[in-house]
């Protein structure tokens with residue numbers, strides 16, 4: 001953490017000029033799950049995710065200097081309208097970031113944000129939202145210090161800053177796959193920020209699809225933060241954290257080797273373990289719905305009948321992420337239409353992606 005505090009410029013060296021910035025940042029889907037945290041957004045176990053493409057947040061900030069302010073000054077609009085719930089989360093977030101961005105007390109920010117997917121669709125938006133915002137803030141810092149808003153140091157700080165907003169957001173910073181959390185086998189891995197792992201990706205994973213089956217688009221039954229804190233008293237916590245590390249180690253080998261079958265075994269075991277942990281929490285939560293299980297059984301049958309490498313993972317909710325190589329798009333589509341369509345509210349087609357990009361900073365509305 002010190003590297004980000006120490007590396008921050010002396011506030012006097014900032015030259016705060018009015019300007020604007022914009023970033024589009026994708027969501028990600030964890031194969032090894034982050035579930036349980038401590039301290040200031042530190043994970044209890046390392047996690048690994050695929051960065052997505054279609055599910056993203058776009059955030060734009062117009063900024064101008066103001067006289068010193070006690071707390072960061074900002075306005076926030078989500079999809080063109082004010083949003084008090086999001087605003088208070090941003091307020092809290094920005095006030096925690098002042099040690100890393102000393103300029104925050106000296107600027108006024110007009111923040112505008114929107115998602116590519118419906119907010120109520122049951123898709124976790126904190127990873128894309130917090131990473132997009134983190135990129136904008138890091139770009140502002142680069143503008144004030146005359147640096148480039150690209151390169152390894154910039155991305156590492158963006159990941160570090162994103163993590164403070166939402167743990168999973170720190171993994172959205174990198175294309176392909178990202179690892180967050182200390183893992184002995186991976187040099188430089190850290191609990192403070194994610195690392196890019198695209199170099200281990202065997203070509204069979206390069207065009208992987210993620211079809212998100214919306215079993216229920218209702219509000220989440222348990223927020224991520226509440227879910228993480230349930231791990232503090234979970235009787236299986238210690239064994240879980242050990243399992244996650246071992247599974248991750250095996251998964252890295254499997255991804256490098258292009259072993260689809262073993263990839264699927266790990267992804268599905270991990271998703272079910274996440275849900276088992278929630279069922280063993282106090283109070284317990286059952287976040288799968290009957291149709292979640294019906295789809296999992298149908299998928300196992302589809303796989304047994306066809307031999308196609310199509311696997312599932314779950315987040316902390318009832319929706320299913322189907323993971324498979326792009327060459328199977330038509331076959332999977334036919335099966336979904338024939339057998340799964342009546343069980344779901346809809347689906348979102350996504351795929352492994354290239355990570356965040358800078359976008360025009362012009363506000364669409366305002």
Ligand code: DP6
Nearest residue numbers: 030033034166167168224225315316
């Ligand atoms: C089940 O990153 O949303 O999706 O750090 O409290 O914002 P906070 O939690 P969050 O948790 C994600 C949990 C998960 C698994 C994962 O993405 O690794």
